[in-house]
Amino acid sequence: MDLARNFTLYPSLYPASFLYGLGVRFRNQLFDWGWLKSTSFQVPVICVGNLSAGGTGKTPHIEYLIRTLMDQYRVAVVSRGYKRKTKGFVLATAQSSSSDIGDEPYQIKFKYPQVIVAVDANRCRAIDRLLALPEMERPEVILLDDGLQHRYVSPSLTLLLTDSSRMYCFDKLLPVGRLREPIAGADRASVVIVTKCDADINPMDCRVAEVNLALYPYQSLFFTSIRYAKVTPLFNQQASYALSDAKHRCSYLLVSGIANPAPLIAEVKRYATAVEVLNFSDHYMFKQKDFNQIAASFKAIESADKRILVTEKDAARLVSNPHLPEELKPFIYYIPIEINFLSNKQADFERMIVNHVAQFNKNRS
Numbered sequence: 551m552d553l554a555r556n557f558t559l560y561p562s563l564y565p566a567s568f569l570y571g572l573g574v575r576f577r578n579q580l581f582d583w584g585w586l587k588s589t590s591f592q593v594p595v596i597c598v599g600n601l602s603a604g605g606t607g608k609t610p611h612i613e614y615l616i617r618t619l620m621d622q623y624r625v626a627v628v629s630r631g632y633k634r635k636t637k638g639f640v641l642a643t644a645q646s647s648s649s650d651i652g653d654e655p656y657q658i659k660f661k662y663p664q665v666i667v668a669v670d671a672n673r674c675r676a677i678d679r680l681l682a683l684p685e686m687e688r689p690e691v692i693l694l695d696d697g698l699q700h701r702y703v704s705p706s707l708t709l710l711l712t713d714s715s716r717m718y719c720f721d722k723l724l725p726v727g728r729l730r731e732p733i734a735g736a737d738r739a740s741v742v743i744v745t746k747c748d749a750d751i752n753p754m755d756c757r758v759a760e761v762n763l764a765l766y767p768y769q770s771l772f773f774t775s776i777r778y779a780k781v782t783p784l785f786n787q788q789a790s791y792a793l794s795d796a797k798h799r800c801s802y803l804l805v806s807g808i809a810n811p812a813p814l815i816a817e818v819k820r821y822a823t824a825v826e827v828l829n830f831s832d833h834y835m836f837k838q839k840d841f842n843q844i845a846a847s848f849k850a851i852e853s854a855d856k857r858i859l860v861t862e863k864d865a866a867r868l869v870s871n872p873h874l875p876e877e878l879k880p881f882i883y884y885i886p887i888e889i890n891f892l893s894n895k896q897a898d899f900e901r902m903i904v905n906h907v908a909q910f911n912k913n914r915s
Contacts, residue, residue: 560727588702598709602729608654612695616658616693623690624691626665628697629651630669673703677692699735714746743774778817802818802822803826803828807833828847859883
């Protein structure tokens with residue numbers, strides 16, 4: 551696991567970072583004093599968040615929670631719906647698009663249609679609206695996406711994610727670093743998950759991370775790695791295949807609009823005959839000029855067997871994009887990611903989540 555501290559910082563911006571930190575600390579203090587109100591709810595609310603500005607893998611961890619809970623409970627996911635074109639509260643339906651609810655909520659609703667998905671910048675209002683649904687439609691567990699800084703909601707359990715290559719204990723506040731609030735914000739989490747670790751992590755690496763994070767006794771620590779699922783056609787009906795399958799070795803134009811594409815690029819290069827990369831900003835909404843660039847780059851690849859590969863999150867924004875040329879659709883594939891708990895801690899994590907929900911309901915009764 552890479553615990554290096556050699557990621558980019560911008561020391562010249564320390565004055566701006568100092569002022570930003572003053573504002574964030576003052577806001578948090580208002581909540582701590584009770585001058586700004588945090589609301590608790592009558593159902594378990596599990597918050598999945600981070601201190602940094604994106605790139606820690608919240609969506610696959612939320613999907614893991616969904617799979618853990620959905621056989622026993624009606625599960626809802628509440629998200630801001632970043633970069634959607636709608637306003638206010640929106641309850642996702644089978645007809646919702648990524649423009650309606652955002653790419654990550656769309657991805658979740660598409661994969662788990664039985665899950666309730668709602669978006670609203672005002673998370674308290676969203677939860678109130680969900681709890682006002684008829685009893686047989688009302689969620690029994692709510693997963694709050696990227697809600698650590700949304701302190702108007704008081705979660706029953708908070709999971710804090712941190713990228714193994716840029717753990718928050720080494721980072722700095724924006725704009726010097728990537729932290730959205732001071733490191734002390736980690737104290738509100740009951741669970742810390744170090745994400746994107748090497749699959750063969752050794753116990754010494756785990757111990758080093760534990761020492762650096764300096765967690766409190768009430769906080770549990772887990773480590774997860776990324777596992778790439780099968781490469782899947784976005785539009786055609788061909789079969790999915792493993793990226794490592796020798797029968798499907800080909801050249802790829804890898805198009806990504808995510809916060810940190812480096813692990814995916816490295817994985818694809820392990821198995822592809824050649825890889826060209828086009829990177830866009832996180833949650834990027836592709837325009838006509840972008841598809842012109844993609845088409846030109848794809849055409850320039852000199853290979854009889856070539857494909858366009860995108861992330862699952864990018865696929866959510868491409869599938870209904872009116873600017874996507876028809877001639878590119880047969881060549882577009884996406885690759886989902888899943889998480890794997892390391893050090894044989896999967897059962898411990900699932901037991902902790904299930905027990906939390908059961909204990910919450912017992913205490914409420």
